[in-house]
């Protein structure tokens with residue numbers, strides 16, 4: 001691990017305590033009931049975790065924000081992936097404002113996030129546009145000094161619980177533009193709330209816009225800059241998803257090692273069978289490699305270097321590793337890995353999403369390939 005600053009060590013110790021006392025004990029029940037845990041939300045505000053990516057004057061981290069965010073996400077994901085996703089989406093949803101917001105927008109919306117504790121949503125995906133962001137069909141049409149927003153966004157993390165959204169819409173035939181949108185506006189409604197395989201404590205909802213009037217001043221950046229802003233956001237968010245996947249994998253391995261020390265077969269602890277040791281050795285090695293990639297991508301982002309290729313590598317490598325490791329840990333626990341009294345089957349279900357969202361892994365490989373082919 002990279003050397004941590006004193007501030008990072010203090011934050012991490014606070015997060016570890018919160019995980020031990022509050023998050024880990026609630027993880028199984030949150031998954032079973034599929035309910036959104038507002039207590040965890042309050043805890044994260046109190047710990048300053050939702051503010052990490054904001055400018056310093058709004059309680060953000062002046063140095064190493066992306067790396068610090070990743071450290072917190074990793075630690076939380078060891079016990080509860082749904083809770084750790086709260087931090088990812090808060091950063092992803094705020095980032096268009098951080099990257100492209102003007103002075104007036106920042107003065108209005110950063111206090112709404114930091115002081116009034118609004119959760120963020122990031123509304124890009126539509127029924128006809130997932131991987132292919134440019135295929136969105138939601139429209140924002142200028143009428144006097146208001147934009148009229150129409151469309152249907154799906155799979156929005158925090159969709160039904162966020163107070164503010166970053167919404168991508170078409171402002172012209174080939175022009176994609178981000179807007180900051182307050183959820184209370186007339187014409188916004190929540191559609192289907194998804195019943196998911198994993199991340200069951202995370203809210204995933206459809207958000208419908210019908211003739212919603214958005215003040216022109218809520219446009220982030222200039223008309224047509226939306227795609228570039230979305231790609232800039234990914235450079236920050238993909239290391240964060242990599243950290244989430246890494247934490248999941250570590251949580252699964254740690255649990256399985258303890259289990260394999262206690263479980264006996266053929267007269268000795270499971271962990272003393274070489275075939276089991278090989279599985280654990282492979283998982284442990286993949287975790288160390290994952291950490292190296294995730295940290296390079298996050299620290300690269302903080303230093304201002306272009307990290308697009310590393311961010312995609314970290315996202316796909318760490319999520320593939322998490323899927324393999326959680327699958328293998330089910331195997332090591334045998335039948336006990338497959339039942340809900342043990343946390344491994346939850347981690348296995350949660351790991352799958354990390355290969356799909358924030359750009360599915362096939363898309364990450366397309367990006368790496370494109371970067372390699374650049375002269």
Ligand SMILES: Cc1cc2nc3c(=O)[nH]c(=O)nc-3n(C[C@H](O)[C@H](O)[C@H](O)COP(=O)(O)OP(=O)(O)OC[C@H]3O[C@@H](n4cnc5c(N)ncnc54)[C@H](O)[C@@H]3O)c2cc1C
Nearest residue numbers: 122123124125130131155156157204357358359360362363
């Ligand atoms: C729980 C959950 C939470 C989410 N949260 C959000 C959110 O907060 N905000 C938001 O905007 N979106 C969110 N998403 C959407 C997510 O980002 C998309 O599901 C993802 O980008 C994939 O899009 P898709 O599901 O439409 O799959 P598709 O784009 O239909 O792709 C299907 C499969 O084909 C592959 N594929 C597609 N095109 C190619 C190609 N050219 N070459 C090779 N393979 C290809 C993909 O990798 C994928 O495996 C969330 C999704 C889920 C399930």
